[in-house]
Structures are given as C-alpha cells and as structure tokens.
Amino acid sequence: MEWFLENSVLRALILGLIPALATSLGGLIGLIGVRGREVHLDVGLGFSAGVMTVTAFTSLLLPAIELGGVFLTTLGFLTGVLVVVLLNRIIPHEHLMKGYEGPVSMKNKIKHVWLVVLAILIHNLPEGLAVGGSSSIGLSMGLITAVAIGVQDIPEGFVVSFPLAVAGRSKRTALAISVLSGLSETVMAVIAALLSTGSTSLLVFTLSLAAGSMIYVVSHEVIPETHRHGHESLSTTGFILGFILMLWLESLLG
Incomplete structure (x- = not known):
C-alpha cells in the first residue's frame, strides 16, 4: 500500500483501470439496450460534456496554475488544443454519427471498424491524460478524476456499442471496441x-x-453532436446533471 501511495506510475495504472471498466460496462449496456433511441445518445453525450468541463477546470487547470503559474498553464492548454486539431487532420478516423474526418485519400483504404477505433483513441486521449496527470498530484486528486471520467465513460461506452449493434455489427465486435476504448x-x-x-x-x-x-x-465534437437531432433541451439537461455531479464528487471526495 505504501508503494502504491508513493509510486505515481503504478497509481495511474490502477486508477486508469476505473474508466476502462466503466467504458466496458457502458458497452454492455449498449448491447442490452439496442432498442434505445437516438435521444438517449444525445443525453448521455451531454452528461459526458458536463463532467468533462468541470474536470478540466477543477482537476486540471486550477492545480496547474497553482503549481506552475498561468503562463505555462496557458501554453500547455493551447498545445492540447493544437494536438487534437492536428490528430483530427492527420489521422483517418470516423465518428459513429458525425462521419469521416482526416485525409480524403485514406477514406476507402481502411476498414470502417478501424476508422471508428481510431476516432475513439483520439477522443480518449485527453481523458487518459487527465487521469494520469491528476494521479501524479496525489491519490485523492487522481481518484476524483478517475471516478469522474469513469462515470461519464458509462454513457460513452454506450455510445460506442449501441450504434454498432443497431447497424447489425457483431455484438462481440461492438463490445471489443468498447473495451479497447477504455x-x-x-x-x-x-x-x-x-x-x-x-x-x-x-x-x-x-x-x-x-x-x-x-x-x-x-x-x-461532443456538444455539436448532441444538438444535431433536435434534442437540445434534453442534451442540455444531461450536461447540467453531469456538471452538478462532478461538483459533488469534487466536494465529497476532495
């Protein structure tokens, strides 16, 4: 236990399994609930957006400013934005609802399932970094972030497996992609x-x-996707619920 408390890498590995398990759980729910509706996806994505927004500030930006000042924090923030922009342009990938992004020349050269996997990997980049970075601050901060990311990963896992199941993909394939995502x-x-x-x-x-x-x-990506199908009010409700839940988690676990 003492080694776990002192070793930040081991701590990140253990805490990083929390969102992985939560995403897999969401994937299972998506397979069971294949009769769900599009609105469920939008509410779930809105919920995820609310959690991610609070996490970005309370678990990442504020500690970063306290540790290193606003200049370095701003530089890192802008670098994070640039990294995702470049990944979106360089790596061929396909969102389950938004469609294909990346080099046009690669669109028909990679199987659809792998394009979906690449999109998931890009999307999960900041979430994994958030858990690992906050774990380096301490167990309490890492646990808060891991639990928060895990909670919002349940609807994300659902979003991954549900459309694949509805489209007639193998349930085994849909679940495998959810697990890989986590x-x-x-x-x-x-x-x-x-x-x-x-x-x-x-x-x-x-x-x-x-x-x-x-x-x-x-x-x-997340908020625009929730507003594409006429479910703006419900997806905003999901956002607010995710926002409030993260505030409570921060208060209770912090």
Whole structure:
C-alpha cells in the first residue's frame, strides 16, 4: 500500500483501470439496450460534456496554475488544443454519427471498424491524460478524476456499442471496441504519469495539455453532436446533471 501511495506510475495504472471498466460496462449496456433511441445518445453525450468541463477546470487547470503559474498553464492548454486539431487532420478516423474526418485519400483504404477505433483513441486521449496527470498530484486528486471520467465513460461506452449493434455489427465486435476504448485511457494515464515524474514543469504542462484537448473535444465534437437531432433541451439537461455531479464528487471526495 505504501508503494502504491508513493509510486505515481503504478497509481495511474490502477486508477486508469476505473474508466476502462466503466467504458466496458457502458458497452454492455449498449448491447442490452439496442432498442434505445437516438435521444438517449444525445443525453448521455451531454452528461459526458458536463463532467468533462468541470474536470478540466477543477482537476486540471486550477492545480496547474497553482503549481506552475498561468503562463505555462496557458501554453500547455493551447498545445492540447493544437494536438487534437492536428490528430483530427492527420489521422483517418470516423465518428459513429458525425462521419469521416482526416485525409480524403485514406477514406476507402481502411476498414470502417478501424476508422471508428481510431476516432475513439483520439477522443480518449485527453481523458487518459487527465487521469494520469491528476494521479501524479496525489491519490485523492487522481481518484476524483478517475471516478469522474469513469462515470461519464458509462454513457460513452454506450455510445460506442449501441450504434454498432443497431447497424447489425457483431455484438462481440461492438463490445471489443468498447473495451479497447477504455483501455486506451489506461495506457494514456500511464504515459501521462511517466511524463510528469520528477518535474513540476512537466506535470503542469501535462495537466494543462489534458485540459486543453478535453475542452476542445467538448466544444468541437461532443456538444455539436448532441444538438444535431433536435434534442437540445434534453442534451442540455444531461450536461447540467453531469456538471452538478462532478461538483459533488469534487466536494465529497476532495
């Protein structure tokens, strides 16, 4: 137990499994609930956006500013935004509802299922970094972030498996993609912890980079997706519920 408390990489690995398990659970729910409706996806995504927004500020940006100041935090934040923008343009991927993004020349050269996997990996980049970076600050902060990310990953896991099941894909394939989605966050959490070890500046940069990429994903992808199908009021309700839940988690666990 003492080694766990002192070893930030091990801490990130263990805590990074929380969102992985939660995403897998959401994937199972998506397979069971294949008769659900589009509105359920929008409410779930809105909920995720609310959790991610609060997490970006309370678990990432504010600690980063306290540790390293606003200049380095701003630099890391903008770098996080730039990283996601570049990944979206360079890596061929396909969102389950938004469609294909990336080089046009690669659109028909990669199987659809792998394009979906690549989109999930890009989307989960900031979440894994958030868990790993906050774990480097301490067990309490890491646990808060891991639980928050895990809670919002349940509807995300649902969003991954549900459309695949409805489209007639193998349930085994849909569940495997959900599990892979969660494990990618575990891997990124360990990478973030490794980057943050031994340097306060690197920790600050990692925290703010995770926040920047997370806020960009929320603004550029998640919220617009929830407003495409005429469910704006319900998806906004989901956003507010996720926002409030994260505030309570921060208060109770912090």
